[in-house]
Amino acid sequence: MKNIIIATKNQGKVKEFQAMLAPLGYQVQSLLDFPDSIDVEETGQTFEENSILKAEAISKQYQLITIADDSGLEIDYLNGEPGVYSARYAGPEKDDQANIDAVLKKLENVEMNQRKARFVCALALSVPGLKTKTVVGTCEGYIAKERKGQGGFGYDPIFCIDSTGKTMAELTKEEKNQISHRADALRKIKELMK
Numbered sequence: 374m375k376n377i378i379i380a381t382k383n384q385g386k387v388k389e390f391q392a393m394l395a396p397l398g399y400q401v402q403s404l405l406d407f408p409d410s411i412d413v414e415e416t417g418q419t420f421e422e423n424s425i426l427k428a429e430a431i432s433k434q435y436q437l438i439t440i441a442d443d444s445g446l447e448i449d450y451l452n453g454e455p456g457v458y459s460a461r462y463a464g465p466e467k468d469d470q471a472n473i474d475a476v477l478k479k480l481e482n483v484e485m486n487q488r489k490a491r492f493v494c495a496l497a498l499s500v501p502g503l504k505t506k507t508v509v510g511t512c513e514g515y516i517a518k519e520r521k522g523q524g525g526f527g528y529d530p531i532f533c534i535d536s537t538g539k540t541m542a543e544l545t546k547e548e549k550n551q552i553s554h555r556a557d558a559l560r561k562i563k564e565l566m567k
């Protein structure tokens with residue numbers, strides 16, 4: 374059995390990594406299983422920098438193979454906001470509903486053709502003693518005018534996928550894990566893990 378720590382406390386991410394990595398024979402743990410894990414401040418300017426900070430701190434603390442995920446939403450009309458501030462867009466409480474409200478408010482009266490956006494996921498793979506590797510995955514879409522769907526987490530209820538017009542929250546778990554930014558990044562990092 375191959376053990377791996379996902380350096381996240383986000384339950385939504387944990388479930389997706391478990392669903393995507395278990396079929397490959399990985400035993401996935403997260404920081405929810407390590408209550409004494411150090412709190413890593415996300416001081417980077419990019420998703421990639423933040424993913425490296427989180428992966429290296431945790432792989433060092435436990436001397437285990439670690440993947441960290443730093444991800445978020447980039448909205449063209451807002452010049453890439455909320456970007457690396459996605460989790461804290463409406464304040465330090467990291468409240469998904471308040472974050473969605475903040476985005477919808479900023480895009481009030483903005484036409485459909487100007488609501489283009491993408492989810493971005495940077496993954497950093499840190500193996501004790503080796504140089505950290507990173508990959509970036511994306512998923513293109515646009516911001517809906519209102520919430521739709523019950524699945525997923527974070528901004529999923531207002532993120533429409535280009536091809537279907539459904540929001541990410543209207544997809545099944547299996548569908549999301551085929552097309553998401555996280556799935557895209559994971560496919561790339563699997564190549565590096567071979």
Ligand SMILES: O=c1nc[nH]c2c1ncn2[C@H]1C[C@H](O)[C@@H](COP(=O)(O)OP(=O)(O)OP(=O)(O)O)O1
Nearest residue numbers: 381382383442443444445446459460526527528529
């Ligand atoms: O598939 C997704 N579907 C919807 N929203 C998403 C997704 N992926 C990231 N997001 C949003 C959630 C949060 O607002 C931010 C991540 O922030 P980010 O710092 O990477 O994660 P976090 O603070 O929740 O947990 P942690 O740092 O412990 O991994 O982007």
Ligand SMILES: [Mg+2]
Nearest residue numbers: 383415443460
């Ligand atoms: Mg975070």
